[in-house]
Amino acid sequence: xxxxxxxxxxxxxxxxxxxxxxxxxxxxxxxxxxxxxxxxxxxxxxxxxxxxxxxxxxxxxxxxxxxxxxxxxxxxxxxxxxxxxxxxxxxxxxxxxxxxxxxxxxxxxxxxxx
Amino acid sequence: xxxxxxxxxxxxxxxxxxxxxxxxxxxxxxxxxxxxxxxxxxxxxxxxxxxxxxxxxxxxxxxxxxxxxxxxxxxxxxxxxxxxxxxxxxxxxxxxxxxxxxxxxxxxxxxxxxxxxxxxxxxxxxxxxxxxxxxxxxxxxxxxxxxxxxxxxxxxxxxxxxxxxxxxxxxxxxxxxxxxxxxxxxxxxxxxxxxxxxxxxxxxxxxxxxxxxxxxxxxxxxxxxxxxxxxxxxxxxxxxxxxxxxxxxxxxxxxxxxxxxxxxxxxxxxxxxxxxxxxxxxxxxxxxxxxxxxxxxxxxxxxxxxxxxxxxxxxxx
Numbered sequence: 001x002x003x004x005x006x007x008x009x010x011x012x013x014x015x016x017x018x019x020x021x022x023x024x025x026x027x028x029x030x031x032x033x034x035x036x037x038x039x040x041x042x043x044x045x046x047x048x049x050x051x052x053x054x055x056x057x058x059x060x061x062x063x064x065x066x067x068x069x070x071x072x073x074x075x076x077x078x079x080x081x082x083x084x085x086x087x088x089x090x091x092x093x094x095x096x097x098x099x100x101x102x103x104x105x106x107x108x109x110x111x112x113x114x
Numbered sequence: 115x116x117x118x119x120x121x122x123x124x125x126x127x128x129x130x131x132x133x134x135x136x137x138x139x140x141x142x143x144x145x146x147x148x149x150x151x152x153x154x155x156x157x158x159x160x161x162x163x164x165x166x167x168x169x170x171x172x173x174x175x176x177x178x179x180x181x182x183x184x185x186x187x188x189x190x191x192x193x194x195x196x197x198x199x200x201x202x203x204x205x206x207x208x209x210x211x212x213x214x215x216x217x218x219x220x221x222x223x224x225x226x227x228x229x230x231x232x233x234x235x236x237x238x239x240x241x242x243x244x245x246x247x248x249x250x251x252x253x254x255x256x257x258x259x260x261x262x263x264x265x266x267x268x269x270x271x272x273x274x275x276x277x278x279x280x281x282x283x284x285x286x287x288x289x290x291x292x293x294x295x296x297x298x299x300x301x302x303x304x305x306x307x308x309x310x311x312x313x314x315x316x317x318x319x320x321x322x323x324x325x326x327x328x329x330x331x332x333x334x335x336x337x338x339x340x341x342x343x344x345x346x347x348x349x350x351x352x353x354x355x356x357x358x359x360x361x362x363x364x365x366x367x368x369x370x371x372x373x374x375x376x377x378x379x380x381x382x383x384x385x386x387x388x389x390x391x392x393x394x395x396x397x398x399x400x401x402x403x404x405x406x407x408x409x410x411x412x413x414x415x416x417x418x419x420x421x422x423x424x425x426x427x428x429x430x431x
Binding site for chain 1: 170179180181182216218220221225227267269271272273274276277278319357358360362363364365400401402403
């Protein structure tokens with residue numbers, strides 16, 4: 001029994017010790033070009049929506065956020081809509097990042113009126 | 115503020131040490147946080163709640179506004195309480211959204227946003243100030259600290275969800291509770307009143323949910339041996355929310371909810387209840403999504419970790 005435990009312990013130790021470390025990125029080269037972030041319109045009524053387009057070339061992952069309101073879609077073009085919650089100016093931000101840990105954010109301001 | 119809470123807690127602990135009286139067994143009131151437990155008694159209360167919302171209200175009447183077609187949520191809640199002394203009970207309360215969904219119809223196309231995850235953890239200390247076994251009356255008050263499961267907003271497929279479908283508001287808070295209980299010998303009737311004031315902090319996105327003031331009046335009557343009927347009328351008053359120190363026009367309001375409930379008890383240890391929430395008056399600031407209804411199923415287990423504890427649930431004569 002004791003031998004069994006020693007064997008299990010050694011196997012576990014071996015597996016942990018032999019874990020491959022991820023290779024550090026050899027390059028910090030930016031893999032994308034973030035040209036612009038544009039909205040179809042700069043002002044919408046409550047309950048309405050507008051398309052927002054991120055003009056990007058290259059391989060990148062995209063993250064969207066808004067100070068208020070709802071975002072539909074997850075690609076380079078999304079639909080921003082504001083319900084009854086959100087009158088006033090609201091900022092929609094699109095952050096682009098690549099495998100080399102480069103990232104860039106751009107924002108547009110949409111005015112929501114009642 | 116921190117100093118105030120610290121002094122309050124110390125005062126609680128001091129009085130707990132001095133406690134001489136008795137904490138009885140309070141009635142079960144569905145998924146609401148209640149009075150104190152007898153010393154060494156452990157209570158586990160778990161529930162499932164389904165809620166739906168549909169249509170908009172402007173002030174107290176339906177609105178033509180169209181945006182969210184409907185919404186629904188499925189929530190699992192857990193409350194664990196323990197009677198530390200005869201007068202002092204500590205409990206922890208948390209919950210998890212299986213889904214918090216809104217369906218939209220915009221320009222003739224359908225969209226859906228769906229959040230899920232833990233909501234908040236609330237740690238509460240409750241002290242039984244008055245326990246009059248002759249007149250079957252008691253008063254308990256407590257304070258709780260609300261800690262969000264996460265302070266970062268939930269992101270699904272690279273898109274940050276709006277506040278309405280986030281499982282947690284990402285803000286700390288304080289909850290003050292009071293519990294008044296009165297039992298009438300005639301006809302096995304019990305009345306209890308619970309008040310909860312929740313003060314919400316501001317989250318990292320500078321969004322502050324409005325403080326809430328909830329009063330719930332319960333009328334409980336034993337129908338047959340193990341079956342109790344409970345009628346609850348709840349009043350919820352919510353202050354306006356603030357976004358970057360600016361009040362959100364369409365937020366806050368008042369609503370009254372009627373909640374009939376049936377409770378089946380097995381050996382005073384296990385209680386199974388079902389309840390239905392029907393809002394009968396809603397008056398909102400601006401235009402807001404209307405709560406349609408909700409139902410819950412609830413399982414409550416009370417275990418005495420000391421042999422004599424269960425006897426305390428018998429009414430003293």
